[in-house]
Amino acid sequence: MGLKRFIIRRCIEILVIFFFIMTVLFVLFRIAPGDPVERMVDPSMTPEDAQLLMESMGLDQPVWTQYLYYLKNVATGNMGVSFHYGEPVTHILMNRLPNTILLFTTAIILSALLGIYLGKIAAWKQGGRIDTWMTIGALFCHTLFLPWMALIMIWFFAYKVGWFPITGMVSPAVWIDPDTGWIGKTIDVIHHLMLPLMTLIVIHFGSYLLVMRSSMLDTLKDDYIITARAKGLAEKEIRDRHAAPNAALPVVTSVGLSLAFSINGGALTETVFTWPGIGRELVFAVSHSDYPLAQAAFLLIAGVVLVANLVVDVLYAYLDPRIRY
Amino acid sequence: MTQPFSTTQATKDAFGGGTERHVPYWIERFLDGWAIYRKNVIGRIGVVLLCLFALMAAVSYIPQWVNPIYNPMTGVDPQISYSTGPSFRHWLGTDNIGRDLFSQLLAGARVAFIVGITSALISILFGTTIGMVAGYYGKRTDLILMRFADMVMVMPTLLVVLILSALFGQLNIWVIVVMIALFRWPGVARVIRSQTMSLRHRPFVEAAIVAGASRFRILFRHILPNVMPLALLYMTFRVTSAIIIEAALAFLGFGDPGTVSWGMMLQWVWKTGHMFQAPYWLLPPGICISLITMAFYMTGRAMDDVLDPRLREEEIKR
Amino acid sequence: MTTSLLDVENLSIGYHTGNGIHLAVDNVSFHVERGGSLGLVGESGCGKTTIGMAIMGLLPPNAGVVSGHIRFEGEDLTTVDDSRMRKIRWRRISMIFQAAMNALNPVQRVQAQVAEAIITHEPELSRHAVAHRTRSLFKLVKIPEDRLRDYPHQFSGGMRQRVIIAMALACNPSLIIADEPTTALDVIVQNQILKAIGMFQKEKNIGMIFISHDIAVVSDVCTHIGVMYEGSLVEMGRKEEVFYCPGHPYTRLLIESLLTLSDEPADLSEVSCVIAPQGITGDGGCSFNETCSDASAACRNEKVGWVELSDTHRVRCNLAGKEVEG
Numbered sequence: 005m006g007l008k009r010f011i012i013r014r015c016i017e018i019l020v021i022f023f024f025i026m027t028v029l030f031v032l033f034r035i036a037p038g039d040p041v042e043r044m045v046d047p048s049m050t051p052e053d054a055q056l057l058m059e060s061m062g063l064d065q066p067v068w069t070q071y072l073y074y075l076k077n078v079a080t081g082n083m084g085v086s087f088h089y090g091e092p093v094t095h096i097l098m099n100r101l102p103n104t105i106l107l108f109t110t111a112i113i114l115s116a117l118l119g120i121y122l123g124k125i126a127a128w129k130q131g132g133r134i135d136t137w138m139t140i141g142a143l144f145c146h147t148l149f150l151p152w153m154a155l156i157m158i159w160f161f162a163y164k165v166g167w168f169p170i171t172g173m174v175s176p177a178v179w180i181d182p183d184t185g186w187i188g189k190t191i192d193v194i195h196h197l198m199l200p201l202m203t204l205i206v207i208h209f210g211s212y213l214l215v216m217r218s219s220m221l222d223t224l225k226d227d228y229i230i231t232a233r234a235k236g237l238a239e240k241e242i243r244d245r246h247a248a249p250n251a252a253l254p255v256v257t258s259v260g261l262s263l264a265f266s267i268n269g270g271a272l273t274e275t276v277f278t279w280p281g282i283g284r285e286l287v288f289a290v291s292h293s294d295y296p297l298a299q300a301a302f303l304l305i306a307g308v309v310l311v312a313n314l315v316v317d318v319l320y321a322y323l324d325p326r327i328r329y
Numbered sequence: 330m331t332q333p334f335s336t337t338q339a340t341k342d343a344f345g346g347g348t349e350r351h352v353p354y355w356i357e358r359f360l361d362g363w364a365i366y367r368k369n370v371i372g373r374i375g376v377v378l379l380c381l382f383a384l385m386a387a388v389s390y391i392p393q394w395v396n397p398i399y400n401p402m403t404g405v406d407p408q409i410s411y412s413t414g415p416s417f418r419h420w421l422g423t424d425n426i427g428r429d430l431f432s433q434l435l436a437g438a439r440v441a442f443i444v445g446i447t448s449a450l451i452s453i454l455f456g457t458t459i460g461m462v463a464g465y466y467g468k469r470t471d472l473i474l475m476r477f478a479d480m481v482m483v484m485p486t487l488l489v490v491l492i493l494s495a496l497f498g499q500l501n502i503w504v505i506v507v508m509i510a511l512f513r514w515p516g517v518a519r520v521i522r523s524q525t526m527s528l529r530h531r532p533f534v535e536a537a538i539v540a541g542a543s544r545f546r547i548l549f550r551h552i553l554p555n556v557m558p559l560a561l562l563y564m565t566f567r568v569t570s571a572i573i574i575e576a577a578l579a580f581l582g583f584g585d586p587g588t589v590s591w592g593m594m595l596q597w598v599w600k601t602g603h604m605f606q607a608p609y610w611l612l613p614p615g616i617c618i619s620l621i622t623m624a625f626y627m628t629g630r631a632m633d634d635v636l637d638p639r640l641r642e643e644e645i646k647r
Numbered sequence: 648m649t650t651s652l653l654d655v656e657n658l659s660i661g662y663h664t665g666n667g668i669h670l671a672v673d674n675v676s677f678h679v680e681r682g683g684s685l686g687l688v689g690e691s692g693c694g695k696t697t698i699g700m701a702i703m704g705l706l707p708p709n710a711g712v713v714s715g716h717i718r719f720e721g722e723d724l725t726t727v728d729d730s731r732m733r734k735i736r737w738r739r740i741s742m743i744f745q746a747a748m749n750a751l752n753p754v755q756r757v758q759a760q761v762a763e764a765i766i767t768h769e770p771e772l773s774r775h776a777v778a779h780r781t782r783s784l785f786k787l788v789k790i791p792e793d794r795l796r797d798y799p800h801q802f803s804g805g806m807r808q809r810v811i812i813a814m815a816l817a818c819n820p821s822l823i824i825a826d827e828p829t830t831a832l833d834v835i836v837q838n839q840i841l842k843a844i845g846m847f848q849k850e851k852n853i854g855m856i857f858i859s860h861d862i863a864v865v866s867d868v869c870t871h872i873g874v875m876y877e878g879s880l881v882e883m884g885r886k887e888e889v890f891y892c893p894g895h896p897y898t899r900l901l902i903e904s905l906l907t908l909s910d911e912p913a914d915l916s917e918v919s920c921v922i923a924p925q926g927i928t929g930d931g932g933c934s935f936n937e938t939c940s941d942a943s944a945a946c947r948n949e950k951v952g953w954v955e956l957s958d959t960h961r962v963r964c965n966l967a968g969k970e971v972e973g
């Protein structure tokens with residue numbers, strides 16, 4: 005079937021891109037000023053440990069061999085030991101990955117759904133008051149500066165009103181308590197998730213709303229809309245069953261196109277809310293010159309963006325039969 | 330794809346308009362565009378806001394000239410050693426070491442314009458050239474360039490610049506500007522490419538090819554003028570993205586330590602833990618970043634209406 | 648007097664355009680009987696689609712009925728409200744659209760789109776009954792059963808056209824408006840489809856308005872022919888009358904151009920005039936006078952009335968009656 009071929013082709017493309025990014029990163033790590041060895045080996049390690057690590061990364065070999073070692077290490081997840089945590093970086097990052105995925109995917113899905121829903125309504129009432137205000141509101145939210153928005157959210161919802169915890173992902177007290185069941189823990193995480201999630205949604209839904217609105221306006225001019233009307237369907241049915249599914253396709257595309265931008269925002273959000281994800285880990289690593297961690301975090305984020313791209317593509321193909329078959 | 334301007338241009342060229350008509354035609358085209366633009370409320374708001382910010386940037390030199398304690402970076406009010414609220418002496422108050430917030434805000438406008446416009450210019454230059462070459466030469470060239478664009482496109486610019494600053498140490502503001510530009514051209518290149526491809530088969534280009542014009546001449550004499558408005562439109566969107574990335578970078582503590590930008594101000598209020606106590610410090614820079622982004626964005630959208638409404642698929646991305 | 652299925656009386660329709668109202672349909676009257684079929688012919692832009700859309704109540708927002716009535720089974724469609732109109736659409740009057748290529752929703756299976764029409768108007772039907780009816784409709788238009796779950800883009804143009812026809816028949820309407828259902832199809836498919844349409848129409852005793860710019864096709868399918876020129880009806884009659892003894896110079900031109908087009912060395916000067924009509928000339932005289940070879944001063948200045956050539960055949964031309972005599 006076409007879909008399978010399509011997915012395989014995209015997977016290959018993604019692998020090529022990832023390979024390219026990996027190589028560029030490797031080159032950057034070699035040409036940057038300073039000793040590449042010092043960048044990968046924690047200065048506070050015992051000489052024996054350092055020697056062992058250097059050997060496993062091929063750092064005592066010529067550059068070409070180092071590159072091969074590097075490729076192998078990326079593939080096997082042996083990316084060195086974090087200077088700060090003193091643990092293998094893969095271990096740390098695999099720990100953080102689910103948190104990022106939780107925040108990131110919920111935020112994107114919810115903001116896309118919200119954008120689609122509101123954009124549909126705005127387009128339907130084109131030129132009306134609802135449309136005007138929604139467009140202006142979307143423009144406004146879309147251009148808010150994310151970290152600032154995050155600070156305002158914390159200031160208001162956590163500090164002034166006190167509805168949500170200021171930062172973090174869990175309350176230690178809840179998790180230490182042996183009586184808390186998984187429901188209590190889930191609620192605790194959701195409680196912490198709310199603010200960063202709301203911030204991301206506020207920043208993102210606006211652009212999706214605008215895309216949906218203009219795509220819906222185009223769709224409404226299509227001939228099959230007249231057919232639907234001629235069939236005697238009610239206006240709501242025409243909107244929801246015929247116009248919206250077609251108009252939502254460009255929104256899916258735009259979600260894919262804006263993924264790189266969204267992950268920037270994700271890193272900022274994680275940092276401000278101290279949400280223990282890979283984006284925050286990258287920022288942290290960069291500010292503490294923890295090179296192994298920074299390198300691995302960057303690669304992992306690039307990987308997440310690429311995989312998310314693939315997911316969006318597959319979703320698009322699934323939604324649009326013209327691609328699927 | 331209907332392109333009101335290009336089509337008229339095309340007809341004029343095709344029917345012997347020739348090059349000597351180009352200059353007056355440009356003006357005519359600009360005035361036409363401006364007449365449509367002025368009817369757009371969103372566009373008008375955008376232009377007014379931009380003028381305000383430009384004014385801020387222009388007067389940003391005055392405070393420190395009046396009194397060195399108003400220097401946004403180094404001027405410290407000797408009588409103040411903690412953050413104070415707005416007063417007659419300090420219109421927006423001071424930060425925690427007694428620097429004047431108002432003059433910092435003005436200086437921030439200057440940085441935002443410099444960063445936004447230079448970075449956007451560079452990325453537009455890249456994007457337009459690459460897009461035109463890809464669209465005009467087609468085949469292999471096109472494939473390679475566009476694949477490359479795809480790769481750059483999936484890179485999160487902010488995080489890329491972050492990792493570079495980890496490797497190369499504190500980045501100077503101009504390096505940041507160039508870095509941002511280097512990662513923001515693919516979107517432009519794609520649009521310019523498709524525009525070029527549709528132009529390549531228009532009569533006036535084919536006539537030029539038949540007349541034996543060189544490729545260089547065709548690209549820059551015939552195609553460039555027609556993709557210019559679109560490139561200009563994309564410039565406004567690139568300005569916003571550059572401003573935002575610089576601000577975010579500064580916010581995270583990786584800005585140029587020698588400049589006072591709005592992102593920097595937010596980083597200071599956040600890192601010194603004043604965000605709950607000093608709304609007079611927290612609010613202005615954030616509002617300014619958001620508003621200037623919005624202003625450029627609105628200008629872009631209004632320009633988009635003046636140009637071709639059908640080419641807007643990509644505008645939404647920052 | 649028994650009421651006809653559809654009675655259009657003095658219908659005028661205008662489009663609001665940048666420079667005022669443009670009358671696309673000017674004072675048109677005709678009627679269609681149950682089981683009868685009327686062909687509307689005329690060049691591109693003469694207002695045929697506009698009439699069809701007006702009957703369906705689907706005129707675009709910038710268009711409106713300026714005057715006149717559309718009586719369908721005694722009910723005036725120009726005055727009914729939206730919810731009533733929705734019930735009439737498709738259930739009683741269905742339409743085969745000119746742009747059938749794009750008239751199907753690209754992200755829905757064809758089967759679902761036909762079924763939707765049935766479900767909308769007969770919600771009481773069980774799912775099984777709907778599926779059964781859908782299948783038999785597809786069988787009727789000769790689309791193999793295993794293609795039912797396909798999407799429109801997997802169909803050829805002719806097949807899509809047949810899906811639309813199946814859809815148009817789905818609710819047993821009493822009137823079908825077929826707007827150039829065969830343009831853009833090759834001759835063989837065109838023949839098949841025309842046959843199919845004619846067959847259903849006779850079999851189910853459906854009234855039909857068949858819109859085309861091709862008078863030969865119309866005379867194949869229809870019992871009556873109306874010829875339109877720039878928004879007005881200029882000749883109307885049984886198909887034999889109009890096709891074999893056309894009364895109006897424009898009709899003659901249409902038939903002649905049909906003949907000359909099939910001959911190789913044709914003089915196209917006359918034909919090209921027809922293809923590129925001037926704007927509507929207002930009510931100063933016959934709108935055809937600039938192209939007409941028989942035009943006289945009277946044609947330019949006086950309003951032209953109907954001339955009845957027989958009980959069923961009327962022509963709007965100053966010369967009509969005289970010519971027959973002479």
Ligand SMILES: Nc1ncnc2c1ncn2[C@@H]1O[C@H](COP(=O)(O)OP(=O)(O)OP(=O)(O)O)[C@@H](O)[C@H]1O
Binds near residue numbers: 671690696860
């Ligand atoms: N939406 C519209 N706005 C303004 N004028 C319109 C609109 N649609 C149609 N017209 C005008 O109304 C007139 C009649 O158009 P109509 O579509 O009914 O022609 P037609 O006879 O169906 O032509 P064709 O054979 O090409 O389909 C034309 O002059 C056309 O320019």
Ligand code: SF4
Binds near residue numbers: 896
């Ligand atoms: S009325 Fe006159 S101009 Fe009009 S068709 Fe008849 S002869 Fe020709």
Ligand SMILES: [Mg+2]
Binds near residue numbers: 695696697745826
């Ligand atoms: Mg038509």
